[in-house]
Amino acid sequence: MKILIVGGHGTIGKRVAVHFEQNHEVIIGGRTKGDVLVDIAESASIQKMFDQIGKVDAILCIAGEAKWANFKELTEEDYYIGLKSKLMGQVNLVRLGQNYLNPNGSITLSTGILADDPVVKTASAAMVNGGIHSFVQAVALEMEQGIRINAVSLGVVHDAYEKYKDYFPGYNPIPTSKVINAYIRSVQGKTNGKIIRTYE
């Protein structure tokens, strides 16, 4: 398969990329480095990326940001960081990417446990994750030519546990093998419209 991994140089993305590179042609998309440069917060940048790489069999998005802050401190503009990047960035990747997928291809978006089980300071981050969960289920009803779409929703991954553990007291770190498996299930399984929750 020809697999595009947007965010393939990130903490999670690089682990997933190393796995798929064993048996597939992987194209890494990134904001500052990669086989192709892309900023998902700009739909023109997404279109330019697809113009460069052409058709693929799978699109994985392991990218997107949102502002973390106390609810009382989050401004209206702060919310738009997440809305433009992790929410509409992923929506636009599907909207534009559907035209660059071969039949029976797949799209895998990334969210997180905050959608279901938020913690303090995540009003914006939880919101965009929850939005993607419902979006994926809705869009799956309308995909054509056997194209599937899923979201991988992860807990606090082992590789980022030290950075985030104070925000997530008592949450179990997710081993890298389970993280990779979640993406494998989406790309190589037949699941469609599924939120692949990997929280333990």
Next chain:
Amino acid sequence: MKILIVGGHGTIGKRVAVHFEQNHEVIIGGRTKGDVLVDIAESASIQKMFDQIGKVDAILCIAGEAKWANFKELTEEDYYIGLKSKLMGQVNLVRLGQNYLNPNGSITLSTGILADDPVVKTASAAMVNGGIHSFVQAVALEMEQGIRINAVSLGVVHDAYEKYKDYFPGYNPIPTSKVINAYIRSVQGKTNGKIIRTYE
């Protein structure tokens, strides 16, 4: 109690308003008519409303729109209709409204079954509903002075069943009494951070 119902002249809002008016002081907010005019898609309009009415004991939002269309036809701009109105409109109502609630007051937002169980043409509408579900759970962790926040998520209500039934084949219409009860649970119960799902 002094209760603000934004969207209190709408299909659902007017039923809820009639109930609470029996025993409470109800202020109806609406875009074109009401005790106070407000367009939730504009945060300045929300602030102006609160400047006019002062402190309240409960805020209900039964308003907000999103574009319904086939996924292939939804433009990036189309998504922003829902993001600015039903999503950020409700977020801004909480963000600004928290300063106008008396201690132990409550905020009740409105979503719908699409968040959990979407149908065709609802990629945008489902997304904003799902976003609010996660937002409510996150914000509930940070509310102060006993202020609570919940969302009422309704199926296809009886009053709008004829209009929407072709989108929702086999879905059961929700009787008005159950709709009203969902809002009563949020306003008069002790629940916080709950999605009050009323789908049958």
